[in-house]
Amino acid sequence: MVDVTSSAPAAEEAPPRKASLPHLGKARDFALAMIVPGLLLLLWYVATTQRWTRLIPTPAETAEYMVDFAVGGIYDDAFSATLHIHLLASMSRVYGGFLLAAAVALPLGLLIGRIPLARKTLDPFFQLMRPIPVTAWLPLSMILFGLGAKSAFSLVFLGAFYPILLNTIFGVKNVDPKLFEAASMLGCRGNAQFFRVVLPAALPSIFTGLRLGLGLAWFVIVVGEMTGVPQGLGAVIMDGRTLSRTELVICGMIIIGIVGYLSDRIVMMIGNHLLRWSPTHHG
Amino acid sequence: MAETDSLSAPLPIIEIRNVSKTFWLGEQKIEALSGANLEIRKGEFICLIGASGCGKSTLLRIMAGFEQPTGGEALMWGKPITEPGPSRGMVFQDYALFPWLTVRNNIAFGPKSQGRSTGEVKEICDRFIEMVGLQKFANAYPHQLSGGMRQRVAIARVLANDAELVLMDEPFGALDAMTRERLQDELLEIWERTKLTVVFVTHAIEEAIFLADRVVVMSPGPGRIDSDNRLTLPRPRDVASPEFNEIRRDLSARLHSHHGKKAA
Numbered sequence: 001m002v003d004v005t006s007s008a009p010a011a012e013e014a015p016p017r018k019a020s021l022p023h024l025g026k027a028r029d030f031a032l033a034m035i036v037p038g039l040l041l042l043l044w045y046v047a048t049t050q051r052w053t054r055l056i057p058t059p060a061e062t063a064e065y066m067v068d069f070a071v072g073g074i075y076d077d078a079f080s081a082t083l084h085i086h087l088l089a090s091m092s093r094v095y096g097g098f099l100l101a102a103a104v105a106l107p108l109g110l111l112i113g114r115i116p117l118a119r120k121t122l123d124p125f126f127q128l129m130r131p132i133p134v135t136a137w138l139p140l141s142m143i144l145f146g147l148g149a150k151s152a153f154s155l156v157f158l159g160a161f162y163p164i165l166l167n168t169i170f171g172v173k174n175v176d177p178k179l180f181e182a183a184s185m186l187g188c189r190g191n192a193q194f195f196r197v198v199l200p201a202a203l204p205s206i207f208t209g210l211r212l213g214l215g216l217a218w219f220v221i222v223v224g225e226m227t228g229v230p231q232g233l234g235a236v237i238m239d240g241r242t243l244s245r246t247e248l249v250i251c252g253m254i255i256i257g258i259v260g261y262l263s264d265r266i267v268m269m270i271g272n273h274l275l276r277w278s279p280t281h282h283g
Numbered sequence: 284m285a286e287t288d289s290l291s292a293p294l295p296i297i298e299i300r301n302v303s304k305t306f307w308l309g310e311q312k313i314e315a316l317s318g319a320n321l322e323i324r325k326g327e328f329i330c331l332i333g334a335s336g337c338g339k340s341t342l343l344r345i346m347a348g349f350e351q352p353t354g355g356e357a358l359m360w361g362k363p364i365t366e367p368g369p370s371r372g373m374v375f376q377d378y379a380l381f382p383w384l385t386v387r388n389n390i391a392f393g394p395k396s397q398g399r400s401t402g403e404v405k406e407i408c409d410r411f412i413e414m415v416g417l418q419k420f421a422n423a424y425p426h427q428l429s430g431g432m433r434q435r436v437a438i439a440r441v442l443a444n445d446a447e448l449v450l451m452d453e454p455f456g457a458l459d460a461m462t463r464e465r466l467q468d469e470l471l472e473i474w475e476r477t478k479l480t481v482v483f484v485t486h487a488i489e490e491a492i493f494l495a496d497r498v499v500v501m502s503p504g505p506g507r508i509d510s511d512n513r514l515t516l517p518r519p520r521d522v523a524s525p526e527f528n529e530i531r532r533d534l535s536a537r538l539h540s541h542h543g544k545k546a547a
Contacts, residue, residue, distance in 0.1 A: 178379040181349055186393035186444055187369035196392075200383040277383045279426035 057247040065247040066254070079236070079248060087255065089231035090221055093149065094263075097156025097224075098217040102210060105161050109168025109209075114198065126165065134159045134220045142227055152224030152232065159220035160213035167212065171205025172198055204278050207271045214267055218260035294361045296448060296480050297323040297346060301355035304341050304506075314505030315341040318355070321499065321508060325447075328474055328481045330491035330498045334538065338506020339484045343450050346482060347373045359448070369393060372441025374451040378433040380425040386436050387412065387421045393444030411439040414473065431462035438470070442477070451483045455490070467493060471518070488534050492527060493520050500537050510537060 041059060048058040057065070068074035072081030111118040112126075134155055145151040175198055183189070183197045225234025233252045240248030299321040306313045316338035323329055331339040344350045345357050348367040357364045359371070367373075372393075380389050387408050394404045412421050415435035425433055434454055441449055455463040471494060474481055485491055491498045495514060502509040512534065516526055 176379070178375060178377065179381060181347075181367065181373065182375070182379040182381070183392070183396075184367040185347060185349075185369070185371065185373045186440065187396040188392070189366070192396070196396075197381070200381070203383070275383075277385075277424040277426070279382075 055246060057250070062247050062250050062254075066251050069248075069251050079239075083255070086231050086233050086236050086252075087259065089149075089229070089235075090225065090233040090256075091259070093152050093156055093224065093232065094214075094217045094221055097153050098160045098214050100153075101157045101160035101213060101217075102164055105164035105209075105213075106168055106206070109165045109206075110172055110198075110202075112165075113169040113172025113202070114194070123169075126162075130162050130166075135223055138223065138227065147228035149229050151227040152221070152229055152234070155220050155224035155227075156217045159216040163212035163216060164206075164209040167205045167209025168202065171202030171209075174205070175201040204275055204280070207267075207275060211264065211267050211271065215260065215264060218256060218263070221256070293325075295322040296325045296360060297321070297482075298358040298361070299342070299346075299355070300358070302342070302345060302352040302357055303354040304338070304345065304350065305353050316345075316352075317505040317507045319506075319508050321511070323448075323480060323482065325480050326478050328471075328494055328496045329483065330495035331482065331484045331501060332486060332488060332491045332498060332534070332538070333501030333506075333509070334486070334503055336503040336506065337501040338503070339501050340452055341506065342501075343373075343452055343482060343484050346448070347371050347450050349373075369397065369444045370446060371448045371450060372444055372446030374434070374437045374441055374449065374454045376453040376456050378425070378430075378437050380433055380436055380440070382425050385422050385424055386417055386428070389425070389436055390439050390443045393440060397444070407443050411443040414442070415439045415469070429462070430458050431466060434458065434466060435469075438473070442473070442479075446479075448480045448482065451481065453484055453486065456485070456487075463490075470494070475518075488531055488538065489522060492516075492530050492534065493522060498534060500534060502538075 044056075045059050047053060048056055064074060068076075068080050070081070070083045074080070108122070112122050113119070137155060137158055138151075141151045141154045145154055179197050179201060180193060183193050188196055221232070222234035222237055225232040226238050229235050233256050237249050237252040240246065240252065299319050302316060302319045303314070304316040306315055315336075319338070319342060321342075331342060333339050341350065345352055346359075346364065348364045348371065351365070364371075381392065384392065390408045390411050391404050394407050399407070408421075412418055415438060417432060417435060417439070420428060420432060425436070428436070437454070438449075455466055458466065467490065470481075473479070481494075483491075483494060492514065498512045498514060500509045500512065501507065512530075514530065516530070520527060
C-alpha cells in the first residue's frame, strides 16, 4: 500500500470528469429556459394588440408603466418612482419574517428531532396547527396585531415557519445510524455528536427547508400586505385592483416574481457552496 | 485453542466467554449468538466466516461495543467491553464515512476527538493518507471516490486513531473482484507492518484463507462458533496451490454440512 501511486488508483477508480465546453452548454440552457416565457409574452402581445381583451394592457404599455413605477417621469401619478419604497417595505417583511421563522423553527426542529420528550409534547401540536392555511390566520392576526405591518410580518413568519420546522425535524431524525456508530468508535460520543454528526448530516434537509420557507415567505407577502399596510408590493397590487389599474397589478406581479427568483438563487448558491460535499444537493 | 494458552502467559487482547445474544422480533425470539467462546491474541489476524444468520456480525458488534451480550461476557485486556471506543476501530461494509468531510478530515475525525493538537493531527493525517495512497485525493469528498478508495479512507481513519484492534465487517464485500484483491494485499501489508490485531468478517472462504491466521467457522440457528482453524500456510499465500485448495475443500465441507442440517 506504500507505493500505490504506481499501480493505483487506476482509470476505473478515477472520479468522472465533467463534459467540456461549459459556456456552450450554459448558453443552450439559457435559450431552452427562455422558450416558455417567450411564448407567453408573444401570446400576451397578440391577445392585447388583437383586442381579444380590453382589460389587460399590452406588454409595451406595461413596460412603459414599469419604467414610470421605477424612476418616474412619464405619468407622474401617486405611484411614480415609488418602486424602491414598496420593494424595500416588502423585502424587510419577507426577510424579517423569514429570519424570525428560521430563528424559532431551527432550534425547535433540532429539539423535536433529537429529544423524544420534546417530540412527544410538541410534535402533535404542530401537526394539528399545520393544516391551517396562512390565509385562514388573516382575520385573527388582524385582531391580534391590528391593521398594518405587524400583521403582514406575522403571516410571513407563519408561512415560512412550517417548511423550516418540518425539514429540520426530518433531517435530524434521519441521520444514518451508521454515522453515530462511526463517530462513537472514533471517540466522539454523547453530546459532542450533536455538532460533529447531527448538524452537518441534517444540513441538506435544513437547507431545503430554508429554501421552501423563503419561497413561501414571498408567496404570502401579497396576502400579508392585504391587511391595510400603505406600502409594499402586495399593497400595490391590492391598490391596483381597487383602482382598476391592471398595469399596476402586473408590474407588482413581475417584480415579486423576479425578486423572489433572485432571492432563491442566492439561497441556492449559498447552499451549493455549503453542501458541495453532497452528491444529491445540486440545484 | 488449548495449545495457545500454555505458551503465552499475558492476557489475550479479546476474550469472549460464553457469550450469547438474543433479539426479539415482535413475538419471535431470535438467538443470534449462543454460548460463543473465543480468545484472540495480540497481532493475530482472525477471520469469522459462516452463512448469514450465524451471528458473525453480532459477535463483531459485541467486540466493538455497539451491542451488549445478553449472556456471558466480552473482555478486552481482561476488562468488560461496555461501549464503543477508539481502541477498537470498525470498518463497515458500506464505509460509513462522513460525507461532509474531505478524505483528510475524515481521517482527522478520530485524532481531533482525542483532543490532539492541530500540528499532531496534520502529521497523523499526512502519514495515513500516504499509507493508503490517497495523496492526490486528500481534499476530495467521499462521493467523488470509488468504492475501493472509500474503503481505504475508512481503514486509514481507524488506523489514524491508534486502534489496537481493527474490526472489519465484510469490508470488501461491495467491491469488484480486482479492487478486492488489491485491497486484500494492501491490508495484509499494513497488518504485517503495524502488528495490528484484525478480526475480519466475511462469507467468502477464499478470502478468509488468504488473509487469516485463524479461520473461525460459525453456524446458524442458533448462531454459534463451530470450529477454530489455525492456518500455517506460509505467506504470501498462493490461491492456486494444492495446499490452499485442500484447506478450502475442508472449510467448505464444514460450512455446507450446516446448510444441509438446517434444511433437514
